[in-house]
Amino acid sequence: MTLKEQIRANRWRTLWLLFLFAVLVGVIGVILGYAFQPSLLVVVGVVGIVYGIFSWISAGKIVASATGAQPADRAQYPRLYHVVETVAISAGLSQPPPIYIVDDPAPNAFAAGRSLDTAYVCVTTGLLDLMDERELEGVIAHELSHIRNRDVRLMSLVAVLVGVVALLSDFLFRISIFGGGRKSGGTAGLIAFALGLAALALAPIAAVLIQLAVSRRREYLADASGAEITGDGEGLALALRKLELDTTETRHASRAVAHLYIENPLNQASGMRGTMRSLFDTHPPLAARIAALEEAGGFKLPPA
Amino acid sequence: MVVWIVVGAVVVALFVFAVLVYNHLVRLRNEAETGWANIDVQLKRRADLVPNLVEAVKGYAAHERETFDSVTRARAASQQAAGPAQAAQADAQLAGGLNRLLAVAEAYPQLRASENFLKLQQELADIEDKLAAARRYYNQTVYRFNSVQQTFPSVLVARPFGFHERQFFETDERDPVNVSFAVQT
Numbered sequence: 001m002t003l004k005e006q007i008r009a010n011r012w013r014t015l016w017l018l019f020l021f022a023v024l025v026g027v028i029g030v031i032l033g034y035a036f037q038p039s040l041l042v043v044v045g046v047v048g049i050v051y052g053i054f055s056w057i058s059a060g061k062i063v064a065s066a067t068g069a070q071p072a073d074r075a076q077y078p079r080l081y082h083v084v085e086t087v088a089i090s091a092g093l094s095q096p097p098p099i100y101i102v103d104d105p106a107p108n109a110f111a112a113g114r115s116l117d118t119a120y121v122c123v124t125t126g127l128l129d130l131m132d133e134r135e136l137e138g139v140i141a142h143e144l145s146h147i148r149n150r151d152v153r154l155m156s157l158v159a160v161l162v163g164v165v166a167l168l169s170d171f172l173f174r175i176s177i178f179g180g181g182r183k184s185g186g187t188a189g190l191i192a193f194a195l196g197l198a199a200l201a202l203a204p205i206a207a208v209l210i211q212l213a214v215s216r217r218r219e220y221l222a223d224a225s226g227a228e229i230t231g232d233g234e235g236l237a238l239a240l241r242k243l244e245l246d247t248t249e250t251r252h253a254s255r256a257v258a259h260l261y262i263e264n265p266l267n268q269a270s271g272m273r274g275t276m277r278s279l280f281d282t283h284p285p286l287a288a289r290i291a292a293l294e295e296a297g298g299f300k301l302p303p304a
Numbered sequence: 305m306v307v308w309i310v311v312g313a314v315v316v317a318l319f320v321f322a323v324l325v326y327n328h329l330v331r332l333r334n335e336a337e338t339g340w341a342n343i344d345v346q347l348k349r350r351a352d353l354v355p356n357l358v359e360a361v362k363g364y365a366a367h368e369r370e371t372f373d374s375v376t377r378a379r380a381a382s383q384q385a386a387g388p389a390q391a392a393q394a395d396a397q398l399a400g401g402l403n404r405l406l407a408v409a410e411a412y413p414q415l416r417a418s419e420n421f422l423k424l425q426q427e428l429a430d431i432e433d434k435l436a437a438a439r440r441y442y443n444q445t446v447y448r449f450n451s452v453q454q455t456f457p458s459v460l461v462a463r464p465f466g467f468h469e470r471q472f473f474e475t476d477e478r479d480p481v482n483v484s485f486a487v488q489t
Contacts, residue, residue, distance in 0.1 A: 082430055082433065085434065086433045086434050086437045089342050089434055089437040089440070089441060090437040090438075090440055090441050092335065092338065092339065092445070094338065127437070140424045231440065252389045
C-alpha cells in the first residue's frame with residue numbers, strides 16, 4: 001500500500017468509524033427507550049452527539065489528560081528534541097510536531113491529535129532512559145509515520161469514542177438499576193429490562209471490537225514506514241526487542257488509549273487468561289513485528 | 305456520428321489523463337522544493353555557526369591560519385553555490401575543513417573544555433545530523449520526481465509543460481564531520 005492509498009483509506013475508515021459509532025449509540029438509545037423510558041433515547045442521543053463533537057474538537061487534549069502527558073521542556077530533554085526534529089526532516093514533515101512526555105518508568109510512546117498540524121508525539125521517561133540514540137530514532141520514526149499516514153486522527157478518535165461508549169453505558173447501567181422507572185410491568189417489561197441491561201453490557205465490547213479492527217495492521221504499516229524514514233529498520237527492531245524484554249507496566253494507560261502506544265501498555269497475562277486476552281489485543285506480538293522488520297530489511301537480530 | 309463520439313471520448317480521456325499527470329508532477333515538485341528548503345535551512349545555520357567556531361579556535365591556536373582560511377573560503381563558496389550539485393560540492397569542502405579545524409582543537413584541552421566551544425560543537429553535531437536527514441529526504445523526492453518525468457506515459461506531459469529534472473544533493477567525496485551529539489547531564 002502506498003502512502004497516498006493509506007491516507008485515502010484512512011479517510012474512509014474515519015467516516016465508517018463515525019458511522020458505526022453513531023449506529024452503536026443509536027441502538028443503545030433505541031433499546032433503552034423501549035426498555036425503560038422513551039425519554040432516555042433523547043438523553044442518549046443528545047449526550048452522544050454533544051460528546052462526539054466535543055471529543056472530535058479536543059481529541060488530542062483528552063488523550064493527553066487520559067495518559068498524563070505534559071509538554072516536554074526543550075532544555076530538559078535536548079536529546080529527545082534533537083531526535084524528533086531530525087526524524088521529522090527525514091519524514092518530510094513541514095515542521096516537527098510538539099513533543100510531550102509522560103513521567104513513567106515503563107518505556108512506551110504514542111502519537112495523537114486531530115490533524116496533521118495539531119498532532120504530537122509523546123514518550124515516557126522510561127523510554128528515554130532505556131533506548132540509545134539509534135533505537136530512539138526508530139521509535140520516533142514509527143510514531144511520526146502514524147502522524148504522516150494520518151493514522152493519528154483515526155486512532156485518537158477511536159480512543160475518545162471508546163471512552164464515550166464506556167462512559168455512557170456505565171452511566172445508564174447505574175440509573176437503569178437504581179432509578180429507572182419501568183413503564184410497563186409484567187413479563188414483557190422484565191424481558192425488555194433484561195434486554196436493555198444486555199445491550200448496555202455488550203456496548204463496550206462492541207466498541208473494543210471496532211477499536212481492534214482499526215489498530216493491529218496499522219502497527220505493521222507504521223513499523224514498515226518508520227524503517228523507510230530512517231533507512232534503519234534494525235534500529236527499530238532493536239528498540240522493539242528492548243520493549244519485549246521490559247516488563248514494567250505503564251501506569252496511566254487505560255483500555256481506551258491502549259491502541260495508541262507503540263507497545264501494548266496493558267499487562268501481558270499468561271496462561272488461560274493470557275490466551276483470552278490476546279483475542280482482544282490491540283497490538284500484534286512484538287516478536288512478529290520484529291520478524292516482519294527482519295524480513296523487509298534483510299537482517300537478523302541476535303537471539304535475545 | 306459514432307466516429308465523432310468515439311473521437312470526442314478519446315480526447316476527453318486524454319485531457320483528464322494529462323490533468324492527473326500534471327497535478328501529480330506538481331505535487332512531486334513541491335515535495336522536492338520542501339526537501340531543498342530543509343537542506344537550505346541547515347546550510348544557513350551552519351554558515352552562521354562557522355565564524356563563531358573559527359573565532360573560538362583562533363583564541364587558542366592563532367597560528368593555524370591555513371586551516372582557518374580554508375574553512376572560511378569553503379564557507380563563502382557554499383554560500384555562493386548555485387544549485388544542489390554545486391552546493392553539495394561546496395558542502396564536501398566545508399566538511400573537510402571543519403574536520404581539520406576540529407582536529408586542531410583536539411590539541412588544546414582548555415579549548416575543548418570551554419563551555420562556549422562545547423556549545424558550538426553540539427550545535428554543529430545537531431546541524432550535521434539534520435543535514436544528513438534533509439539530504440536523504442530531498443534525494444528521495446528528487447528520485448521520485450525525476451523518474452516520473454523520465455517514464456512513459458508521464459514523459460508526454462512533463463516535457464511540453466516545462467518540468468525539469470532536479471539535481472541530487474550529493475558528492476562521493478564527502479566525509480561526515482566528526483562530531484557526536486553529546487549531551488551533558
